[in-house]
Amino acid sequence: xxxxxxxxxxxxxxxxxxxxxxxxxxxxxxxxxxxxxxxxxxxxxxxxxxxxxxxxxxxxxxxxxxxxxxxxxxxxxxxxxxxxxxxxxxxxxxxxxxxxxxxxxxxxxxxxxxxxxxxxxxxxxxxxxxxxxxxxxxxxxxxxxxxxxxxxxxxxxxxxxxxxxxxxxxxxxxxxxxxxxxxxxxxxxxxxxxxxxxxxxxxxxxxxxxxxxxxxxxxxxxxxxxxxxxxxxxxxxxxxxxxxxxxxxxxxxxxxxxxxxxxxxxxxxxxxxxxxxxxxxxxxxxxxxxxxxxxxxxxxxxxxxxxxxxxxxxxxxxxxxxxxxxxxxxxxxxxxxxxxxxxxxxxxxxxxxxxxxxxxxxxxxxxxxxxxxxxxxxxxxxxxxxxxxxxxxxxxxxxxxxxxxxxxxxxxxxxxxxxxxxxxxxxxxxxxxxxxxxxxxxxxxxxxxxxxxxxxxxxxxxxxxxxxx
Numbered sequence: 001x002x003x004x005x006x007x008x009x010x011x012x013x014x015x016x017x018x019x020x021x022x023x024x025x026x027x028x029x030x031x032x033x034x035x036x037x038x039x040x041x042x043x044x045x046x047x048x049x050x051x052x053x054x055x056x057x058x059x060x061x062x063x064x065x066x067x068x069x070x071x072x073x074x075x076x077x078x079x080x081x082x083x084x085x086x087x088x089x090x091x092x093x094x095x096x097x098x099x100x101x102x103x104x105x106x107x108x109x110x111x112x113x114x115x116x117x118x119x120x121x122x123x124x125x126x127x128x129x130x131x132x133x134x135x136x137x138x139x140x141x142x143x144x145x146x147x148x149x150x151x152x153x154x155x156x157x158x159x160x161x162x163x164x165x166x167x168x169x170x171x172x173x174x175x176x177x178x179x180x181x182x183x184x185x186x187x188x189x190x191x192x193x194x195x196x197x198x199x200x201x202x203x204x205x206x207x208x209x210x211x212x213x214x215x216x217x218x219x220x221x222x223x224x225x226x227x228x229x230x231x232x233x234x235x236x237x238x239x240x241x242x243x244x245x246x247x248x249x250x251x252x253x254x255x256x257x258x259x260x261x262x263x264x265x266x267x268x269x270x271x272x273x274x275x276x277x278x279x280x281x282x283x284x285x286x287x288x289x290x291x292x293x294x295x296x297x298x299x300x301x302x303x304x305x306x307x308x309x310x311x312x313x314x315x316x317x318x319x320x321x322x323x324x325x326x327x328x329x330x331x332x333x334x335x336x337x338x339x340x341x342x343x344x345x346x347x348x349x350x351x352x353x354x355x356x357x358x359x360x361x362x363x364x365x366x367x368x369x370x371x372x373x374x375x376x377x378x379x380x381x382x383x384x385x386x387x388x389x390x391x392x393x394x395x396x397x398x399x400x401x402x403x404x405x406x407x408x409x410x411x412x413x414x415x416x417x418x419x420x421x422x423x424x425x426x427x428x429x430x431x432x433x434x435x436x437x438x439x440x441x442x443x444x445x446x447x448x449x450x451x452x453x454x455x456x457x458x459x460x461x462x463x464x465x466x467x468x469x
Contacts, residue, residue: 004068004077009084009229010199011052011059012068023075027051030067031060033246050222050252061222062233063119063255085231088144088206091181093166095139103136104129104269110259111137114234119255121213121235125263125446126409127272127387130236131158134209135165138182141232143206146173147184148224152356153363154211157385158184179204190224198227207232210254214239214402217249225253238409239402263412263446272412275392275420277443279436279455280312284427292399292431299396299427300332308458309395310339312423313373317345321391321421322366323373324384324410328396330377336395337375347373354379387413393423397432401442408443425458 007013019027031050052059060068065081072079097103103111107129110122114137124130138145147162147170149155155172162170162182171180174189177197183205190198202208208228213235215221225233235254241247251257266272284305288294299305309325316323325340327333330351340347348362348371359379366374367386376384392411398404404424411420426436443452 001078002076004072004079005082006065006068006079007082007084008062008065010202011062011226012065012081013054013057013059014068015057018077019072020075023071026074027060027067027071030071031064031252033249035246048219048246050249052226059226061226061249061252064252067252083231084229086203086206086229087231088204089181091138091142091144093139093142093168093181095136095165096167097132097165103132104266104271106261106265106269107133107136110261111140113258115140117255117258118231119233120258121237121240121250121254121256122259122261123237123240123257124261125266125272126238126406127413128238128261128266129271130238131161131211132165134211134234134236135161137234138207138209139166141207143232144179144204145182145207145209146179146202146205146228146230147182147209147211148187148190149184149211150187150215150221151379152186153359153384155184155186156360158211173201177201187221187224190227191220195223195227198224199229202228202230205230207234210235211237213237213250213254214242214247216253217242217246222249222253239406241402242400267414270414273414273418273420274447274451275408275412275422276453277408277422277424277447277451278453279440280423280425280458281455282308282425282427282458284429286427286429290431295427295429295431296328296396300329300335305458306332306335306339306395309393309425310336310343310345312458313340313391313393314343314345316391316393316421317372321372322369322386322389323391323393324386324389324407325373325375325393325395326407327375327377328398332396333375333377337373340373340375345373346371347375349375351377351379384410386410387415390415390418391421391423393425395425397425397427397435398439399435401435401438404439405442405446408446 004018028051034045034047050061069079110133147158159170162168168182171178171183173183173185175192208230214237286295286298313323330353333349333351337347337349350362365371389411408422426432
C-alpha cells in the first residue's frame with residue numbers, strides 16, 4: 001500500500017497532491033461545519049472550516065488524525081506520521097493535597113486515562129476536582145507544562161493551586177512569552193503574538209493543558225492550539241457540549257474524550273449533593289414570538305419582575321442560605337444588586353465591567369459571608385469556587401442547556417448538613433418555555449427526576465407576589 005507522509009506538530013500537515021481529489025473533498029467536508037441558527041448577510045448558513053490551506057498542502061486539527069486515516073485508507077493509502085512535537089523538559093514534582101487527602105477513585109481513573117493516552121479530554125461535573133486531576137496528571141507525566149486559561153480569575157486559581165499542591169511557583173505568561181517548569185498563560189495574550197513566536201515558546205513544554213476546553217472550537221483558541229507543538233495535549237471541562245453545536249470540534253482539536261465523570265460518582269464519595277431544582281413561573285409576556293433579544297430587553301426593563309426575584313432571594317437569605325443570582329446582562333445585574341441592597345440584603349455585583357483588580361475582593365466578601373448574595377453575569381460562569389454557596393437563582397432564560405447545568409454546579413459542593421436549591425425563572429413566552437424544556441432535560445440527565453420539584457409561581461398578573469410559593 002502506498003504511503004502518505006503527514007507531519008505532526010501543533011497541527012497535522014498533509015502534503016498536496018497525494019490524496020485524490022475526491023478523498024481530499026471528503027476530508028474537507030468532514031471538517032467543515034454549519035453553525036446551527038447562524039446566517040450570513042445573504043441568508044445562507046454560516047459555516048466554518050477547521051482546515052487551513054498552505055502553498056504546499058493543508059493543515060488539519062491535531063485531534064483529527066483518525067479522519068485522515070479513514071479517508072486515506074479508502075483512497076488506498078497508509079498514513080505515516082512524522083512526529084515533530086516537543087517533548088519538553090523533565091519535571092520533578094510530587095502531588096500533595098492539603099491535609100494529606102487522597103485522590104478519589106474517579107480522579108485516579110481520569111489521571112490514568114490522560115497520562116496513558118497523552119492527548120484528549122476529561123470531563124467532570126462542577127465540583128469534580130478537574131484542577132486537582134490536572135495537577136495530579138502533571139506530577140504523574142513529569143514533563144514541563146503550559147496551562148492555558150481565558151480569564152484572570154482562572155489564572156490566579158491555577159497558580160495558587162500549583163503552589164499549594166505541587167510546591168512550584170508557576171510563571172505567568174501572555175503577551176510576554178516567558179517560560180518556567182510550569183507556566184500559566186492567558187489565551188488572549190498569546191493571540192497578540194505571531195504564530196512562529198508562540199510555536200517557539202511552546203517548545204519549552206512537553207504538555208499543554210487547556211482549562212474550560214469547551215472553548216476550543218473558537219477561532220482564537222484553535223489558532224493558539226495550532227501553534228502549540230507540545231507532545232501531550234489535555235483538555236479539562238465541565239461542559240463538553242456547546243449551544244452552537246460545535247462541541248465535537250473540541251475533540252478534533254484536542255483529541256478524544258478519555259474520561260467522563262458523573263454527578264452520582266461525586267455524590268457517592270461525598271463531594272456533591274443533589275440539588276432541588278424548581279421552575280419558577282412569571283407572568284411576563286412579550287409579543288415577538290421568536291425575538292430572543294427583545295425578550296431579554298423586556299425582562300431587563302420589568303421592574304416588577306426584578307423586585308419579585310429579589311423578594312424570593314430574600315427568603316433564601318432569611319433561611320440562612322448563601323445565594324448566587326445570575327443573569328445575562330450587565331444592566332440587569334446592577335439593577336438586581338441595587339434592589340437587593342434596597343431590601344436590606346447585603347449583595348454585590350460581579351460582571352465584566354467590574355474592574356479586574358476589584359473582583360477578588362468581591363468574591364472574598366461573598367466567601368466570608370460579609371455579603372450574602374453575589375449577583376453575576378457570565379463572568380461568574382467559570383472558575384467561581386465558593387463551596388459554601390447553597391442557593392442559585394437563574395433570573396434570565398439561557399439558550400445553552402449545558403451552560404445552565406454548569407451554573408447549577410456552583411451550589412452543589414458537599415458540606416456537613418448542606419442542601420442545595422436552584423430556582424430557574426421561566427417567563428410566559430414561547431422561547432422562554434422552549435429553553436426551559438431543554439434545560440429540564442439536561443437537569444434530568446445530570447441529576448435524575450428526584451431533583452425536579454413542583455413548579456411554583458413567582459408573580460401573579462398585575463404584579464402581586466404569589467407568597468407561599
